[in-house]
Amino acid sequence: MTRVETTWATLDWDALERLRDGFLSGTGGTRAYWQSHSDLASYDLTFAQRIAWKWDAVLEELRLRGWSPPPGEVLDWGCGSGVASRCVLRAFGTKKFSTLRLFDRSSLAMEFATARATAVFPQLTVNSGAPAGQRIGLLVLSHVLNELPEAERSALLQLARQADAVLWVEPGAHADSRALITIREQLREEFEVIAPCTHRETCGLLAAGNERHWCHSFAAPPPGVLTDSDWVRFGQHLGIDLRRAPYSFLALERKGLRPTEEKFSGWSRLVGAPRVYKGFARLFACRAEGVRDVTLQKRDAAAVFKRLKDEEPVLLVKGELAKEKLATVAATLP
Numbered sequence: 001m002t003r004v005e006t007t008w009a010t011l012d013w014d015a016l017e018r019l020r021d022g023f024l025s026g027t028g029g030t031r032a033y034w035q036s037h038s039d040l041a042s043y044d045l046t047f048a049q050r051i052a053w054k055w056d057a058v059l060e061e062l063r064l065r066g067w068s069p070p071p072g073e074v075l076d077w078g079c080g081s082g083v084a085s086r087c088v089l090r091a092f093g094t095k096k097f098s099t100l101r102l103f104d105r106s107s108l109a110m111e112f113a114t115a116r117a118t119a120v121f122p123q124l125t126v127n128s129g130a131p132a133g134q135r136i137g138l139l140v141l142s143h144v145l146n147e148l149p150e151a152e153r154s155a156l157l158q159l160a161r162q163a164d165a166v167l168w169v170e171p172g173a174h175a176d177s178r179a180l181i182t183i184r185e186q187l188r189e190e191f192e193v194i195a196p197c198t199h200r201e202t203c204g205l206l207a208a209g210n211e212r213h214w215c216h217s218f219a220a221p222p223p224g225v226l227t228d229s230d231w232v233r234f235g236q237h238l239g240i241d242l243r244r245a246p247y248s249f250l251a252l253e254r255k256g257l258r259p260t261e262e263k264f265s266g267w268s269r270l271v272g273a274p275r276v277y278k279g280f281a282r283l284f285a286c287r288a289e290g291v292r293d294v295t296l297q298k299r300d301a302a303a304v305f306k307r308l309k310d311e312e313p314v315l316l317v318k319g320e321l322a323k324e325k326l327a328t329v330a331a332t333l334p
């Protein structure tokens with residue numbers, strides 16, 4: 001039976017409300033979110049696109065860092081509607097990868113994600129179902145932690161150890177970010193930390209006194225979203241702030257797989273939102289030596305200060321730190 005494509009005019013708003021309540025309650029690990037193809041189609045047009053904004057921000061940062069994943073099979077584990085792997089395939093191209101494998105505890109989700117991926121990438125071999133223990137080229141994980149009890153998280157770590165590279169994106173909430181930091185530490189001996197960090201040392205947020213902090217950034221919506229009547233209705237109806245989407249992420253590559261270089265050694269990662277005041281900004285900066293609040297004076301880096309004031313992304317900064325002050329800025333990313 002041919003299914004009619006879901007549009008804004010045919011969205012199932014009751015389903016979106018039910019899905020939102022399930023996401024917020026974290027009950028996805030105990031029961032299936034998806035009750036029908038219509039659920040997935042409505043989700044893919046709305047919630048999944050907001051997740052895509054986060055993935056696009058992560059993938060753009062990786063592009064600016066000059067990194068791309070090794071070849072092989074892509075496994076989208078906990079795929080949902082498959083939006084994460086579609087973002088990855090669009091960013092890096094399908095020729096790099098031998099196959100796409102989609103896995104979800106919901107057979108309905110795997111069916112939907114397979115159909116969408118096949119439609120978007122007709123030349124790509126798309127399989128579904130649990131991996132059979134073979135080597136994974138790239139493991140894609142998206143918004144899965146809040147659905148997994150501790151025992152299943154351990155099993156997922158074992159799966160990650162079968163991959164040549166891991167791209168993992170989670171909501172930019174405190175609990176999810178701190179959980180991802182713990183996973184970084186558990187995998188750091190076997191994997192190079194490609195991003196978000198500028199170093200490969202123990203995460204400075206694990207130091208005593210930093211418990212209230214977490215590693216997160218913000219993805220902006222595509223141009224036109226905030227003035228689009230459909231998106232405005234979606235945000236108002238479901239109580240979702242569309243102005244920016246917080247996210248946390250990890251990009252890892254197996255040690256010894258390829259020659260690597262620490263291109264951003266000595267740079268600082270800016271964590272969270274800058275606090276911009278008249279003439280200066282306060283930034284939470286992370287580098288190999290640890291994390292700390294630093295001040296950037298407008299007179300020392302007027303162009304960077306303006307970007308921060310205008311809420312343009314500044315993720316990495318290369319500059320001289322003098323006590324609690326970012327005294328000079330030699331370069332930024334982007």
